Amino acid sequence: MTAAQHISDDELAEIYTFAVQLGKDAGTILMKFAQARWSDNGTGEQLFTEKDSAVDIVTKADEDVETFIKNAIEKKYPTHKFLGEETYSKGASRAYLIGPAPTWCVDPLDGTVNYTHLFPMFCVSIGFVLNGEAVIGVIYAPFTSQLFSACKGKGAWLNETQRLPLVKNQPLPPHAPQGCVLSVEWGKDRKDAQDGNLHRKVDSFLTMAAEPGGRGGKGGMVHGVRSLGSATLDLAYVAMGAFDIWWEGGCWEWDVAAGIAIVQEAGGLVTTANPPEDTQNAPIEDVRLGSRLYLAIRPAGPLPATGESARQSQERVVREVWRRVRHLDYSRPGA
Amino acid sequence: MTAAQHISDDELAEIYTFAVQLGKDAGTILMKFAQARWSDNGTGEQLFTEKDSAVDIVTKADEDVETFIKNAIEKKYPTHKFLGEETYSKGASRAYLIGPAPTWCVDPLDGTVNYTHLFPMFCVSIGFVLNGEAVIGVIYAPFTSQLFSACKGKGAWLNETQRLPLVKNQPLPPHAPQGCVLSVEWGKDRKDAQDGNLHRKVDSFLTMAAEPGGRGGKGGMVHGVRSLGSATLDLAYVAMGAFDIWWEGGCWEWDVAAGIAIVQEAGGLVTTANPPEDTQNAPIEDVRLGSRLYLAIRPAGPLPATGESARQSQERVVREVWRRVRHLDYSRPGA
Structure with a gap:
């Protein structure tokens, strides 16, 4: 059991800024792979051959984005731990591995079925966990250009400008689940x-x-x-x-x-x-x-x-x- | 029974252009009403009083947008018929009213529950029906900025630039519904x-x-x-x-x-x-x-x-x- 970890407010703010940019960049890569499959993609890019199936492409996107995120984190924060979906799926165990140490918990592509079918509800998900608690979250859905982010103590945001929830102090329905x-x-x-x-x-x-x-x-x-x-x-x-x-x-x-x-x-x-x-x-x-x-x-x-x-x-x-x-x-x- | 109606290709193209712009404008109004409910809307607009409930606001948005669309069509195409959701819900009958005459079939706000809860999957839906067949369609979801449109013989489009379907000639799965x-x-x-x-x-x-x-x-x-x-x-x-x-x-x-x-x-x-x-x-x-x-x-x-x-x-x-x-x-x- 490692002792509880401390990170200063300034350092956390810096990690948050880094995570938001990482989410945007990773989502942009996801979208580039998606658009390369479109009939008349304007980029003129050929990321795949005709022989690649949708599943091949999705697997490649998933792996490439996880590698991109992992490398960026390792370069910037070499002492932090990294846990990604791809890390797990290639490992033998699904044991819970998050301890008190600063840990990045990442799904490079959430909504894989949606991504395979090009339904816009897919995203990159980047969490930063400290002392076992998720204190930073960045979610970017590039097809709808919606970025959700939060850092403990700094509020939750849509596209960095609109505070979440959208409507403040809205009561839950008195006869819930009716109305929910x-x-x-x-x-x-x-x-x-x-x-x-x-x-x-x-x-x-x-x-x-x-x-x-x-x-x-x-x-x-x-x-x-x-x-x-x-x-x-x-x-x-x-x-x-x-x-x-x-x-x-x-x-x-x-x-x-x-x-x-x-x-x-x-x-x-x-x-x-x-x-x-x-x-x-x-x-x-x-x-x-x-x-x-x-x-x-x-x-x-x-x-x-x-x-x-x-x-x-x-x-x-x-x-x-x-x-x-x-x-x-x-x-x-x-x- | 009215005789089959004819509209020239040029006239249909003009109606399509008009419908696309109408969809964009109507969606923008829907979004304006939605944003007026946000905690810190940057517009400084007060479209409602504190006393208005979410349902009041949604009803007002729905009615205002239908009126906006109806008036625009009546001005531009006074001989065309108009059927809207609000028209029906206030009338006594739900009889099917579409004949061969040029008819606009409009839902000013589809996904009303989503709109009430500010979930982005709401839209305006504008159909133009000729001889009983829907020949023009415009759907605009302003929260995700996605515009879907089509005119018979001119293709279907996302945001006016990307042809639909996104992937051309994609076979359906051989063991469907598996894979669907x-x-x-x-x-x-x-x-x-x-x-x-x-x-x-x-x-x-x-x-x-x-x-x-x-x-x-x-x-x-x-x-x-x-x-x-x-x-x-x-x-x-x-x-x-x-x-x-x-x-x-x-x-x-x-x-x-x-x-x-x-x-x-x-x-x-x-x-x-x-x-x-x-x-x-x-x-x-x-x-x-x-x-x-x-x-x-x-x-x-x-x-x-x-x-x-x-x-x-x-x-x-x-x-x-x-x-x-x-x-x-x-x-x-x-x-």
């Missing part, structure tokens, strides 16, 4: 077993969506159900205030480190997706970064009608979600 | 009855998503399931090639007129969501604009491995979807 936009993902686990994650997820989606009297009285009647295919962008839109609730299992720390930093700095709450036994009274703890189970509630203001504080209303929504969802079965070693 | 991105919407009908549309939809989503051996052998194992909350943008992304399949019921002609024009001009296929009795041999007919039941397949190229033409592969995918989905129960008078 729920963001969820179908994921890759498609086993058709009643006790598999696919059915557990869909059962939960249905309960959140159904009319108030339905589903044994648990119908949540959310305002809308959204699935973007990118955990990272789901979190970005929670920070923005566009998604009230994100409930998901199965993703990894590199998918969420940047997003959690941005949501928390914007004033949102992130805890576990799996309901405790006593959903109404169990303490609501901050999420563990490597838990693979996430429930995020957007930033909020107090609810004047009831005198509820922002935090109280977020906790109320957490419990209303927990009442309606099933346990998901994703485990990991070492977290 | 499926776009669907949960909709507003949330009745918790086994024979209601919510359960019919979710059953169908599950069959499309489940592993190949699952769901009685029908598991479709699609590459991803997406829900954006905007029928109009779903169609735009089908035209782009990003979504392979869009399956939906319950929307109206103003939600889809522009999108269908763009998908068809890009080379996509749009037919009915509800499977016929003989899914494998029934003729595949072009969708009726007011049918409220839509199945769209993206533009494609021939599949060299089997010698299948683009149209043949699209029809194959239609039948594979029909094999896996349930009938939806949306009717309408007069269509």
Whole structure:
């Protein structure tokens, strides 16, 4: 166990500036690879041969961008640790490796399926973790030119100019999940077993969506159900205030480190997706970064009608979600 | 019954130019109303009082933009008919009103829930229909600055410069729906009855998503399931090639007129969501604009491995979807 690490405010600010530029540069490379596949790309560049499949191209983009980010960090901050999706997928283990040391937790390409199909909801995700906590997050979605960023103590931002959430102090709906936009993902686990994650997820989606009297009285009647295919962008839109609730299992720390930093700095709450036994009274703890189970509630203001504080209303929504969802079965070693 | 109408190529080109500019202007108004709600909007404008709720603001934006579009069309083309979402919702009937005369079919704000929550997937949708066929479509999503447009015979375009689909002649996956991105919407009908549309939809989503051996052998194992909350943008992304399949019921002609024009001009296929009795041999007919039941397949190229033409592969995918989905129960008078 290494001792807790200290980084000065000035140094953190410098790391943040570096991370934002890194995110922009990395996203630009992703977009260049994407555009090279377009019918009439104006660049005249031939990055690939006719024989390269979409999957080959995506793999190359993913690897090239991770190498680009890793090299840039190693050059600037040789003592920092680096964890990337590609690092893991080539290694033998999926053990949780983040300790107190300054650690970059990076997904060079989140929303891989979207990128393969050229659906704009893909992005680069760069998180900086100190003492186990994500303190800087940079998410850049180059196809829609949306940059989300945050540094602990310095606010969360859209395109560096608009503070997140977009609407300040907006109360959560008094009868949540009614009135809430729920963001969820179908994921890759498609086993058709009643006790598999696919059915557990869909059962939960249905309960959140159904009319108030339905589903044994648990119908949540959310305002809308959204699935973007990118955990990272789901979190970005929670920070923005566009998604009230994100409930998901199965993703990894590199998918969420940047997003959690941005949501928390914007004033949102992130805890576990799996309901405790006593959903109404169990303490609501901050999420563990490597838990693979996430429930995020957007930033909020107090609810004047009831005198509820922002935090109280977020906790109320957490419990209303927990009442309606099933346990998901994703485990990991070492977290 | 009015006789078939004729409009010259030059006149159609002029109408197209007018429609594109109208879409841009209308989208800009939508965005202005959205930004007026932001915490620190830089415009210094106070479009609303503190007392206005998000719903009041959205209703005002919707109505103002429809009026703006309607007035512009009446001034420029006083003989053309106009049908807008707001026109319908204030009228007594939802009868299908589109005949052979030149008719503008407009949704001033598609993705209303997204707009209310400031999630970027909202847009203006302007369709121009002649002899019952959508021949011009303009979709503008101002938050992501994406403009989709098409005019019969002149191609489909992203931001007026990039031809759609982004990748030309891309074959559909040989084992579709495997390898396909499926776009669907949960909709507003949330009745918790086994024979209601919510359960019919979710059953169908599950069959499309489940592993190949699952769901009685029908598991479709699609590459991803997406829900954006905007029928109009779903169609735009089908035209782009990003979504392979869009399956939906319950929307109206103003939600889809522009999108269908763009998908068809890009080379996509749009037919009915509800499977016929003989899914494998029934003729595949072009969708009726007011049918409220839509199945769209993206533009494609021939599949060299089997010698299948683009149209043949699209029809194959239609039948594979029909094999896996349930009938939806949306009717309408007069269509």
